[in-house]
Amino acid sequence: MAPILEVRNLSKRYASLLAVDAVNFSISRGDVLGYLGPNGSGKSTTVKMLTGLLEPTNGEILFQGRPVRDDLIAYKRAIGYVPEEAQLYGFLTGWEYLELIATLRNIPERVFEAKAKAMLEAFTIYTYRDATISSYSKGMRQRIALISATMHNPDLLILDEPFAGLDVSSGIVLRRVIEQLAAAGKAIFFASPAIEVVERVCGHFVLLRKGKRIAGGNMAETLAQLGYTRLEEAFVQMAEQTDTAQTARDIVAAIEAS
Numbered sequence: 001m002a003p004i005l006e007v008r009n010l011s012k013r014y015a016s017l018l019a020v021d022a023v024n025f026s027i028s029r030g031d032v033l034g035y036l037g038p039n040g041s042g043k044s045t046t047v048k049m050l051t052g053l054l055e056p057t058n059g060e061i062l063f064q065g066r067p068v069r070d071d072l073i074a075y076k077r078a079i080g081y082v083p084e085e086a087q088l089y090g091f092l093t094g095w096e097y098l099e100l101i102a103t104l105r106n107i108p109e110r111v112f113e114a115k116a117k118a119m120l121e122a123f124t125i126y127t128y129r130d131a132t133i134s135s136y137s138k139g140m141r142q143r144i145a146l147i148s149a150t151m152h153n154p155d156l157l158i159l160d161e162p163f164a165g166l167d168v169s170s171g172i173v174l175r176r177v178i179e180q181l182a183a184a185g186k187a188i189f190f191a192s193p194a195i196e197v198v199e200r201v202c203g204h205f206v207l208l209r210k211g212k213r214i215a216g217g218n219m220a221e222t223l224a225q226l227g228y229t230r231l232e233e234a235f236v237q238m239a240e241q242t243d244t245a246q247t248a249r250d251i252v253a254a255i256e257a258s
């Protein structure tokens with residue numbers, strides 16, 4: 001069976017910067033792929049290409065075996081996307097915003113109402129549904145973004161740092177939701193700079209450094225080989241090649257300098 005998503009030799013150039021450099025990976029049904037890398041390594045640039053917001057400079061993105069550019073509209077209908085910083089309309093209420101998305105996604109009114117109620121309740125923001133989004137906290141907005149990205153029951157979910165801003169219990173709920181969606185046969189792409197999050201949720205990972213894939217594979221096998229502490233150290237070294245203790249000392253010294 002073809003993977004749901006296959007990325008071949010994907011590159012993006014911004015002027016002189018090769019932000020994503022010939023990256024390859026695939027995601028099958030039931031798999032959660034963790035896309036790891038330090039700040040500026042090319043994660044969101046990859047995400048924007050995967051969601052059709054940015055044209056690749058090179059390479060190919062296949063959805064269910066077919067190039068997405070053959071029918072970008074159908075592809076966008078089939079996926080769910082939670083961006084790094086969701087641009088929600090602050091003047092709408094949470095409920096109105098979800099209703100707008102449901103209309104754009106052709107979700108029938110009655111289906112929408114039941115889904116929105118259930119999802120808002122599960123994410124504990126149902127009582128705030130009639131307040132404007134401009135009054136929401138970061139975590140509340142993130143929950144609205146997650147609901148709006150999943151209401152149409154997509155086969156492929158693309159999440160750019162979905163845990164950012166969520167409190168502990170919402171984070172645990174989201175982790176379990178991701179696990180259960182994967183168990184139900186969805187494919188999930190999950191970009192994050194945080195190995196401790198990826199390690200818990202993802203079956204596979206890709207590690208980026210300056211746009212290049214420098215490591216990847218099965219998460220459990222890699223953990224079994226290296227152990228968590230060594231894996232974390234290896235990630236820092238491979239991806240950033242920085243001495244974190246020295247960097248922290250430099251920052252504190254700069255703060256304390258008079």
Ligand SMILES: Nc1ncnc2c1ncn2[C@@H]1O[C@H](COP(=O)(O)OP(=O)(O)OP(=O)(O)O)[C@@H](O)[C@H]1O
Pocket residue numbers: 014017019037038039040041042043044045046084193
């Ligand atoms: N529109 C753009 N024009 C020019 N350069 C860009 C643009 N968008 C991103 N870049 C550059 O591309 C590189 C990769 O950025 P990207 O946002 O993909 O990183 P990231 O891995 O998502 O980082 P973070 O963890 O901070 O979200 C960075 O050097 C960034 O400055």
Ligand SMILES: [Mg+2]
Pocket residue numbers: 043044045084160
């Ligand atoms: Mg990013």
